[in-house]
Amino acid sequence: MTRKVEKSMDRLFEERWNRHKDEMRWLYMELYDNGDMFAELEEKMRSFAKERNTTLKKLDKQRETDKDWYKSGDMLGMMLYIDNFGGTFKGVQDKISYLEKSGVNYVHLMPFLDVTEGKSDGGYAVKDFRKPQKRFGTIEDLQALTTKCHEKGICVCSDFVMNHTSEDHEWAKRARAGEGEYMSRYFFYDNDYIAGEYEKTVPQVFPTTAPGNFTWLPERKHYVMTSFYPYQWDLNYKNPRVFNEMMYNFLFLANQGIDIVRLDAVPYIWKELGTTCRNLPKVHTIVRLMRMVSEVVCPGVLLLGEVVMAPEKVVPYFGSVEKPECHMLYNVTTMATTWHTVATRDVRLLKRQLDTIDELPKDYVFLNYLRCHDDIGWGLDYGFLSQLGMEEVPHKNYLNDFFLGKAGKSNSCGELYNYDPVTQDARFCGTTASLCGIETALLKKDKTALKKAIDLDVMLHAYMFMQNGIPILYSGDEVAQLNDHSYREDPLKKEDSRYLHRGKMQWEKVEHLQDGDNVESEVYQRLRKLENIRKAHVAFCSDSAAWTVETYDQSTLCMGRYKDGEKILGVFNFSEEERMAWIQEADGLYEDLLTGKFIKPEGLTMQPYGFYWLKKI
Numbered sequence: 282m283t284r285k286v287e288k289s290m291d292r293l294f295e296e297r298w299n300r301h302k303d304e305m306r307w308l309y310m311e312l313y314d315n316g317d318m319f320a321e322l323e324e325k326m327r328s329f330a331k332e333r334n335t336t337l338k339k340l341d342k343q344r345e346t347d348k349d350w351y352k353s354g355d356m357l358g359m360m361l362y363i364d365n366f367g368g369t370f371k372g373v374q375d376k377i378s379y380l381e382k383s384g385v386n387y388v389h390l391m392p393f394l395d396v397t398e399g400k401s402d403g404g405y406a407v408k409d410f411r412k413p414q415k416r417f418g419t420i421e422d423l424q425a426l427t428t429k430c431h432e433k434g435i436c437v438c439s440d441f442v443m444n445h446t447s448e449d450h451e452w453a454k455r456a457r458a459g460e461g462e463y464m465s466r467y468f469f470y471d472n473d474y475i476a477g478e479y480e481k482t483v484p485q486v487f488p489t490t491a492p493g494n495f496t497w498l499p500e501r502k503h504y505v506m507t508s509f510y511p512y513q514w515d516l517n518y519k520n521p522r523v524f525n526e527m528m529y530n531f532l533f534l535a536n537q538g539i540d541i542v543r544l545d546a547v548p549y550i551w552k553e554l555g556t557t558c559r560n561l562p563k564v565h566t567i568v569r570l571m572r573m574v575s576e577v578v579c580p581g582v583l584l585l586g587e588v589v590m591a592p593e594k595v596v597p598y599f600g601s602v603e604k605p606e607c608h609m610l611y612n613v614t615t616m617a618t619t620w621h622t623v624a625t626r627d628v629r630l631l632k633r634q635l636d637t638i639d640e641l642p643k644d645y646v647f648l649n650y651l652r653c654h655d656d657i658g659w660g661l662d663y664g665f666l667s668q669l670g671m672e673e674v675p676h677k678n679y680l681n682d683f684f685l686g687k688a689g690k691s692n693s694c695g696e697l698y699n700y701d702p703v704t705q706d707a708r709f710c711g712t713t714a715s716l717c718g719i720e721t722a723l724l725k726k727d728k729t730a731l732k733k734a735i736d737l738d739v740m741l742h743a744y745m746f747m748q749n750g751i752p753i754l755y756s757g758d759e760v761a762q763l764n765d766h767s768y769r770e771d772p773l774k775k776e777d778s779r780y781l782h783r784g785k786m787q788w789e790k791v792e793h794l795q796d797g798d799n800v801e802s803e804v805y806q807r808l809r810k811l812e813n814i815r816k817a818h819v820a821f822c823s824d825s826a827a828w829t830v831e832t833y834d835q836s837t838l839c840m841g842r843y844k845d846g847e848k849i850l851g852v853f854n855f856s857e858e859e860r861m862a863w864i865q866e867a868d869g870l871y872e873d874l875l876t877g878k879f880i881k882p883e884g885l886t887m888q889p890y891g892f893y894w895l896k897k898i
């Protein structure tokens with residue numbers, strides 16, 4: 282870096298720091314009342330800013346000027362496990378051309394930091410926040426991968442598992458050995474009284490696979506808080522050392538060229554006795570502080586909150602327009618509501634959910650998805666559903682039976698996840714293709730069922746691409762990959778049915794994509810077509826006006842989008858029967874973007890699981 286560039290970068294840091302320092306100090310002191318630790322944070326932020334390479338700094342500047350850079354309609358994400366997709370960082374790098382060919386410009390590398398084999402929760406029990414797992418390569422390989430991605434215009438997302446560390450993290454080892462300094466970074470209790478008090482109000486994350494929220498450590502004669510698996514020890518953010526060190530780990534990650542940092546399990550990071558230990562006000566203070574830390578050191582980096590919570594708990598993680606927290610959140614309620622709609626063929630709740638999202642400020646960007654690496658839980662609006670005659674427990678049972686293929690004329694073949702006998706709650710797992718019925722139809726060699734299943738799969742993607750925000754595919758879904766039942770034979774995975782939908786990428790399917798006559802090429806080609814149409818139309822941008830339209834049919838959903846004089850309507854049939862949609866709003870002529878034909882869509886005949894994307898002429 283020349284001295285001139287260096288000077289102007291320093292000046293930029295000062296400007297950003299001056300913009301945020303008062304609010305940061307105020308919030309920090311409110312949490313910790315510790316000026317020395319705040320001074321240390323400032324000093325470290327300066328050194329991370331200095332160490333940040335020039336290319337990333339330029340990107341920061343560019344993105345700071347074009348604040349809406351991630352809101353254009355051409356973002357398409359894909360999440361993948363490195364071992365399943367390319368084996369190593371280098372292997373993923375070799376597959377970048379496939380990502381490009383698939384229109385992907387945002388790749389989420391699932392957790393890659395060091396873990397203990399067999400006790401990793403899919404990488405979410407981190408042993409060292411600065412070192413990747415050996416089998417994936419070195420930190421330099423990661424830097425090479427992010428650099429290559431940037432050259433190709435692809436952003437890189439990575440997890441930041443901030444709620445807990447692995448029990449084999451250095452801090453945890455020293456805490457287990459009885460060092461008070463390190464014990465104070467976790468929640469340790471020498472008797473079961475406080476643990477018992479917490480258990481009265483704190484729900485369980487893994488009621489079957491890891492019941493309870495505490496683990497007894499016989500060698501230390503203490504309980505330690507473990508909200509997730511017993512080997513994932515909850516960090517105590519009441520200790521400023523924990524906050525500071527985790528901020529340094531976050532900045533280290535950002536400096537490797539990560540553009541989007543996924544705040545794993547963020548609602549859990551603050552604990553108070555007598556509460557559910559979820560979404561407490563101080564969680565928001567911490568996320569706000571983190572947002573400012575990033576705006577000062579690496580303003581090109583986005584925060585993505587993983588908030589898998591009831592609808593009213595999700596949106597506050599955006600913060601306010603003046604005091605923003607996360608840049609992006611998962612649209613988890615819409616995702617769950619989508620599968621409810623598939624099972625009930627009733628769009629009323631989905632329409633209501635989309636209306637709620639449409640009314641939010643356009644600054645809020647959601648990541649839309651049909652499924653991810655985790656299970657799907659039924660976080661639905663039961664108040665509304667009960668007005669429609671669907672009561673929570675029997676309805677959840679119906680949904681689970683549907684996706685097990687046992688009810689409602691379903692061909693789905695999912696599996697249950699963490700059935701809780703007390704609340705009778707369960708979540709479920711499965712790839713999109715298998716949940717849509719492709720696997721069962723192939724097994725039964727039933728051509729009619731297969732056509733419907735493929736149509737459902739494609740229709741769901743078309744509907745997802747019309748939502749506000751950025752669509753994210755789980756790698757393999759684009760070629761209709763089926764469930765991977767082999768996890769049951771793996772002793773390290775068999776207890777965790779989420780591995781059902783975390784199978785290895787089947788590259789042989791990709792090789793057949795040109796052959797035409799097979800499920801994978803049909804799904805892939807149809808999705809590619811949709812993605813290309815989406816990228817070519819401004820109305821799909823995240824900040825366009827969006828609304829739902831009455832169809833006078835319970836199984837068909839109509840969504841509208843408008844920007845810069847372009848109006849698009851999407852109509853989707855969630856039923857396996859032919860339906861009729863009455864769209865009064867659709868006056869005049871529209872172009873069917875899939876076929877290029879012109880139609881007047883007031884009365885639309887909808888094929889089973891059919892859909893339209895229509896542009897007003």
Ligand code: GLC
Nearest residue numbers: 402403405442509545546655
């Ligand atoms: C997140 C991850 C999930 C993991 C949990 C604990 O919810 O998505 O896979 O089990 O955090 O870290």
